[in-house]
Amino acid sequence: MEIEIISFGKIAELVNLKNLNIDGIKDTDGLQKHLEAVFPKLKEIKYKLALNKQIIHANSPLTSGSVVAIMPPFSGG
Amino acid sequence: MEIEIISFGKIAELVNLKNLNIDGIKDTDGLQKHLEAVFPKLKEIKYKLALNKQIIHANSPLTSGSVVAIMPPFSGG
Amino acid sequence: MEKLFHLLIMTEKKIKNIFVQGAISADFIADSIAKHSSKTEIGGHSIFLGQVRADEIDEKQVAAIDYTAYEELALAQMHQIREDVFSKYPLSCMHVHHSLGVVNAGEICLFVFTSSKHRKPAMDACDELVERIKAELPIWGKEIFADASHQWKENK
Amino acid sequence: MEKLFHLLIMTEKKIKNIFVQGAISADFIADSIAKHSSKTEIGGHSIFLGQVRADEIDEKQVAAIDYTAYEELALAQMHQIREDVFSKYPLSCMHVHHSLGVVNAGEICLFVFTSSKHRKPAMDACDELVERIKAELPIWGKEIFADASHQWKENK
Numbered sequence: 479m480e481i482e483i484i485s486f487g488k489i490a491e492l493v494n495l496k497n498l499n500i501d502g503i504k505d506t507d508g509l510q511k512h513l514e515a516v517f518p519k520l521k522e523i524k525y526k527l528a529l530n531k532q533i534i535h536a537n538s539p540l541t542s543g544s545v546v547a548i549m550p551p552f553s554g555g
Numbered sequence: 556m557e558i559e560i561i562s563f564g565k566i567a568e569l570v571n572l573k574n575l576n577i578d579g580i581k582d583t584d585g586l587q588k589h590l591e592a593v594f595p596k597l598k599e600i601k602y603k604l605a606l607n608k609q610i611i612h613a614n615s616p617l618t619s620g621s622v623v624a625i626m627p628p629f630s631g632g
Numbered sequence: 633m634e635k636l637f638h639l640l641i642m643t644e645k646k647i648k649n650i651f652v653q654g655a656i657s658a659d660f661i662a663d664s665i666a667k668h669s670s671k672t673e674i675g676g677h678s679i680f681l682g683q684v685r686a687d688e689i690d691e692k693q694v695a696a697i698d699y700t701a702y703e704e705l706a707l708a709q710m711h712q713i714r715e716d717v718f719s720k721y722p723l724s725c726m727h728v729h730h731s732l733g734v735v736n737a738g739e740i741c742l743f744v745f746t747s748s749k750h751r752k753p754a755m756d757a758c759d760e761l762v763e764r765i766k767a768e769l770p771i772w773g774k775e776i777f778a779d780a781s782h783q784w785k786e787n788k
Numbered sequence: 789m790e791k792l793f794h795l796l797i798m799t800e801k802k803i804k805n806i807f808v809q810g811a812i813s814a815d816f817i818a819d820s821i822a823k824h825s826s827k828t829e830i831g832g833h834s835i836f837l838g839q840v841r842a843d844e845i846d847e848k849q850v851a852a853i854d855y856t857a858y859e860e861l862a863l864a865q866m867h868q869i870r871e872d873v874f875s876k877y878p879l880s881c882m883h884v885h886h887s888l889g890v891v892n893a894g895e896i897c898l899f900v901f902t903s904s905k906h907r908k909p910a911m912d913a914c915d916e917l918v919e920r921i922k923a924e925l926p927i928w929g930k931e932i933f934a935d936a937s938h939q940w941k942e943n944k
Contacts (some may be wrong), residue, residue: 486858487928488940528926531861547858547926553941554855554862554886554927555839555898555918564772586714593636605770608705618664622703624770629654631706631730631771632682632742632762645829661812662818667839679835681821685905738825742857750944751836755915762907788906 481509485548489525493517493542493548500540507537509546525550556619558586562628566602570594577617584614586623602627650710650728651703654741656681664727664745674724676751678758684735692777696736697785702770703732707732713764720760721746721753728761732772741773797852806866806884807859811895812837820883821843823902830880832907838898839859848933852892858926859888869920874917877902880914884917886927897929 481500485493493513503509506527514520528547529538540546558577570590572590580586583604591597605624606615617623652660661681670672687694714726725747735741736751744761766787773785792910808816817837824830843850870882884902891897900917904910929941 484858486856486926487930528858528861531864533861533865547861549858550928550940551925551942552923552926553929553943554857554925555922555943561702563700563770564774605702605705608708610705610709624705624768626702627772627784628786629767629770630773630787631701631769632766632787658818658822661821665817665896667802668839672840672893675841675921676838677835677839679833679836679837680834680907680911682907683824683830683903684828684835685831737828742820747839749841751838751918755836755918759911762911765833 479540479543481542481544481546483546483548487553488518489523489548489550492519494521498539504511505537505539506534506546509540513548520548523550556617556620558617558621558623560623562625564630566600566625566627568595569596570625571578580617582614583611583623586617590625597625600627605606613629634786635740642744648711648714649707650730651701651706651732652729654729654733655731655741656743657740658727660729660741660776661743664743665776668725671724671747673749674747675749676754677745677747678751678754679737680741680742680744680747680762684737686737687775689775689777689783692781693780694737694775695778696734696776697741698734698747698774698776698782699730699732699741700772700774701730706769706771708769709770710765711770713761717757717761717764721757723748723753723757725763726757728765730765730769734776795880804867804870805863806886807857807862807888808885809887809889810869811887811891811897812885812895812899816885817896817899820899820901825902827880829905830903831905832910833901833903834907834910835902836898836914837896839896839917840893842893843931845931845933848935848937850893850931851934852890852932853897853929854890854932854938855886855888855897856928856930857886857888862925862927865924865926866921869917869924873913873917873920877904877913879904879909879913882894882913884918884921886921886925890932891939 715785727745729743731741746754792820854861881903887897902910
């Protein structure tokens, strides 16, 4: 199963992947664990996830084609 | 003894005098009584006095050449 | 010599004028904003604009407001307000402009502009300036109706 | 047909863009102000402008901020903020513009503009919008130093 990953700000300098095969991963908690294992520096950054253009506040199931955004703290304005 | 009277806003439409001989009047309380006798409508308007370009909050003595401003409620902005 | 110089500065500070004849134009506001681009310590500007409303009063519509002021007293009061607000908030800049004479409905009659490093002082100072300007400056607005009759405005 | 028309309106409302490429010019702000002169029910406008500061960080000075955003999510979030603020305050108008790309120190990167009959709702809505824009919109500022090195800005 493949999902799309987009990342922003300083995380875009760290996590540079676009498509990810997530066989064995079924939700955002699992994805988070996987990403932090591959990119250990991610553990040091506060970040939020958006799933299909919606910010998520709890673990959410992933499906084929899901779009997950990894977002460091906002700094607009 | 002569003083100068200036008035503003709706009071300028009511009190149209510039120089006033105030023989027998020695302070702003006396002046106020005099003005309200001559212009009875003044009693219906909330107003403040300024003496020599300073807003006064208590009875103040008048001297020859004093400038007294009669000011209705402010409505700038 | 130094004393004279100081006196000149004080005098210049004292007579800072806020009054402009007629409406305040959008171009005037734009110029004022643009002038701050060299002040690179500023992070936030707060602006309040008062606009003349075409209020309907007893079935007659306000066409314009004609402003008069006790100018000397108003400028002295404004000087005090300016000092108070500058000592209360860490501001980089503060500008106040108020119309005199006729300002038509839809036109700008008051322009208050504050700037600071972070946004909060600029916003709070701007709010406070507007409140104090309306309450403390001897300025009067005569609301002129389309039929040329008038009534004197009262601030709430 | 009516349904389609409604859908078109909804769509247009949804995709209201806040992003502009590069700095927001004083002329753009002036145009925006001038456009409100026909809205004669408005009595007060409140404006907030964010300006890029030349902060000194570890002896290096910020020359510019390069803004990126998760645009689709930002516009959806802004849509919600707009709805919330419109239902909380009696506003006539609300306009928000945010820069993308490079904005030099001293230039404007955020323009928030609210208008109402009386001054208080415009002021309160403007403050609330700025707070929410900074906290809730997925926008990131990369502070670029004179030597071309950079660091990622963090809002307090």
